[in-house]
Amino acid sequence: MFYFDSHCHLNDEAILPFIEEEILSCRQAGLKAMLVIGYDVKSSRLAVELAHRYEEVYAAVGVHPENLEGLTLDCLKEIKALAKEDKVVAIGEIGLDYHWYKDPEVREAQKPWFVAQIELANELNLPVSIHARDCTEDVYKILKEHPVHAGAVLHCYSGSVESLREFAKLGLYFGFDGPITFKNAVTPKECVKACPIDRLLVETDSPYLAPVPFRGKQNSPKYIPFIVEEMAKLREMEPETLNEQLWRNFTKLFRVKHG
Numbered sequence: 436m437f438y439f440d441s442h443c444h445l446n447d448e449a450i451l452p453f454i455e456e457e458i459l460s461c462r463q464a465g466l467k468a469m470l471v472i473g474y475d476v477k478s479s480r481l482a483v484e485l486a487h488r489y490e491e492v493y494a495a496v497g498v499h500p501e502n503l504e505g506l507t508l509d510c511l512k513e514i515k516a517l518a519k520e521d522k523v524v525a526i527g528e529i530g531l532d533y534h535w536y537k538d539p540e541v542r543e544a545q546k547p548w549f550v551a552q553i554e555l556a557n558e559l560n561l562p563v564s565i566h567a568r569d570c571t572e573d574v575y576k577i578l579k580e581h582p583v584h585a586g587a588v589l590h591c592y593s594g595s596v597e598s599l600r601e602f603a604k605l606g607l608y609f610g611f612d613g614p615i616t617f618k619n620a621v622t623p624k625e626c627v628k629a630c631p632i633d634r635l636l637v638e639t640d641s642p643y644l645a646p647v648p649f650r651g652k653q654n655s656p657k658y659i660p661f662i663v664e665e666m667a668k669l670r671e672m673e674p675e676t677l678n679e680q681l682w683r684n685f686t687k688l689f690r691v692k693h694g
């Protein structure tokens with residue numbers, strides 16, 4: 436059985452100094468594909484570099500809503516240039532964050548970035564990886580007004596089952612991470628159960644959100660089997676069968692050819 440990670444940050448400073456070791460241990464754990472996601476220009480460039488260096492790595496490039504301070508939309512020119520590089524399979528992560536940002540003006544200022552990067556994805560015919568925290572209504576509204584033609588995933592889905600059903604009608608995919616293994620994570624578990632089987636994605640978001648039994652430690656794509664196993668339990672499926680379905684979903688959305 437082989438594994439893959441549809442959302443990780445091997446471009447994070449916590450991992451980069453040990454990247455050779457990290458890639459090696461991921462290979463040993465059976466990882467065949469890892470989608471490394473950018474969150475600003477620098478991390479997007481690093482994601483592309485890692486994709487060029489390691490066969491298993493693919494890249495997404497984009498500017499995250501938490502990293503907008505001091506930037507102008509002009510920097511999306513650089514994101515566009517990076518998006519045309521080999522093995523770049525998505526724009527991301529992009530979106531809205533109302534969890535850390537309460538000021539209505541700051542929230543409002545995130546929107547043009549989200550829309551501009553959706554437009555960039557549509558121009559390049561790429562799917563998008565979306566970060567959305569405590570902003571369900573606004574993300575829904577933007578996606579409804581600006582559909583992503585090549586598909587989109589709500590990464591680390593943290594909304595309700597009801598919202599999941601509404602987003603599913605827009606054709607969205609849903610990424611689930613370590614928190615589904617937490618005992619008290621009632622809603623995420625319900626969402627895994629309620630998600631259409633052909634829209635489920637598995638991801639680590641490493642170095643964050645390590646699954647049980649590594650909760651609180653630095654996360655790694657090599658822990659993906661723990662998340663797949665919990666997902667399979669929730670879906671009452673064999674892990675192998677579920678994993679095959681997850682791989683089909685992943686390759687369909689991101690058009691990753693080998694692995």
Ligand code: NI
Pocket residue numbers: 442444472528640
């Ligand atoms: Ni992330």
